[in-house]
Amino acid sequence: MNPTSVGHYLDLPNANLVPTRTVLRTQKQLQSAINRQAMLCIHGGVGLGKTLTVRTSLRDLAPDTTLFFQFHRHCPLGEIQKAVAAALGLPDGARGLTTRIREALTERPYVLVFDETQGLTTDALEWVRSLWDTEHNRPTVIFVGAEETRRHLRRRPALASRVTQWPRFKPLHPTEVVEHMPKYHPVWSKASEEDLLWLDDAACRGNFRDWAKLTGAIQELLIERNQPLDNFTRDIAREALDSFDPSDLHLPHEDDPLPPEDDLQ
Numbered sequence: 001m002n003p004t005s006v007g008h009y010l011d012l013p014n015a016n017l018v019p020t021r022t023v024l025r026t027q028k029q030l031q032s033a034i035n036r037q038a039m040l041c042i043h044g045g046v047g048l049g050k051t052l053t054v055r056t057s058l059r060d061l062a063p064d065t066t067l068f069f070q071f072h073r074h075c076p077l078g079e080i081q082k083a084v085a086a087a088l089g090l091p092d093g094a095r096g097l098t099t100r101i102r103e104a105l106t107e108r109p110y111v112l113v114f115d116e117t118q119g120l121t122t123d124a125l126e127w128v129r130s131l132w133d134t135e136h137n138r139p140t141v142i143f144v145g146a147e148e149t150r151r152h153l154r155r156r157p158a159l160a161s162r163v164t165q166w167p168r169f170k171p172l173h174p175t176e177v178v179e180h181m182p183k184y185h186p187v188w189s190k191a192s193e194e195d196l197l198w199l200d201d202a203a204c205r206g207n208f209r210d211w212a213k214l215t216g217a218i219q220e221l222l223i224e225r226n227q228p229l230d231n232f233t234r235d236i237a238r239e240a241l242d243s244f245d246p247s248d249l250h251l252p253h254e255d256d257p258l259p260p261e262d263d264l265q
Contacts, residue, residue: 012212013219014229017056018180022169023049027057029165030142034062034111039132039141039162041117043149044169047209050144051115053169058111062140066111073119080124084112084131102131110139117145118152129159171206185215186229187222195234202250203241210248217243 017023026042033040042050058066067087071080081097088104090097105112114120114128132138143149143163150168154160172180177200181188188196204210217240222229241249 012185012216015185015212015215016183017052018184020049020172020176020180022167023053023057026053026167026169027061029167030054030057031061033142033164034109034140036164037109037138037140038164039143039159041143041145041150041153041163041166042169043117043143043145043147043166045147045171045207047207048169048171049208050169052208054113054115054142054144058113058142062109062111065108066113068113068115070115071119071124073116074121075119075124077121077123077127080120081127098127098130102134105131105139106134106137109137111142112139113142113144115144117143118149119145120152122156125153125156125159129162132162172200172208173206174200177204177206181211184211185219187215187218187232189230191232195232195237199237203244203248205250213244214240217241 029040029042032038042054044050055068058068067084069080069083069087071083081101082092085092085097085101088101090100090104112128112131117125120128128141132141143153145152150166153163174197177196178193181196182191199214200206200211203214214237218232218236219229221236221239222231
């Protein structure tokens with residue numbers, strides 16, 4: 001996977017992609033799904049890196065044949081059909097649209113990615129299943145969505161029975177926080193293990209999106225003061241945490257977002 005910042009939450013400058021266990025596992029499962037022209041459902045809590053992992057992995061695995069879709073909740077089937085047709089370069093027009101889409105999908109080994117799957121209607125999901133149910137050169141279908149996505153698909157047995165794998169994204173384990181955060185961004189390159197674990201427990205809880213928010217806040221403070229990005233201090237962290245919603249923080253004392261220096265020695 002190319003370690004660029006493209007696609008990171010908040011377009012965070014200087015951020016890198018890090019090969020967590022979940023990312024590496026997902027890459028293998030995506031490759032397997034493509035090889036088998038299968039259906040795959042990737043689900044998990046918000047902010048855990050599902051969409052970023054899928055997008056960046058498929059840039060390497062299927063750069064020329066991946067079509068990525070994200071529709072608003074309960075999007076009408078007609079809009080979805082038109083979007084898929086447009087992505088395939090088909091002329092507009094409702095007559096025989098599904099048939100033309102099916103025919104176009106057999107021409108190349110397409111990978112169809114449907115993000116925020118939990119918002120798709122039964123009609124939309126059944127239509128996607130109909131695209132996959134073909135005898136020749138069926139597309140790979142990747143469903144990506146929130147925690148409830150697995151349950152959403154399982155309520156449709158005909159579709160669920162065609163899904164070969166159901167990988168779930170979970171928050172980073174504390175050992176992964178210590179291992180990967182220094183590689184994720186220069187802000188953390190010199191932070192101590194104790195600081196990383198305390199901040200994870202206080203504000204981020206293994207959630208990449210929350211780590212991005214905190215990293216961005218600290219980076220802005222360092223840039224404002226013309227300081228190197230690796231000049232992490234607990235004072236900077238305290239100030240950055242002031243921008244968080246207090247209800248999102250797990251702090252021992254409201255006015256003490258980081259313990260005193262001596263407490264971590």
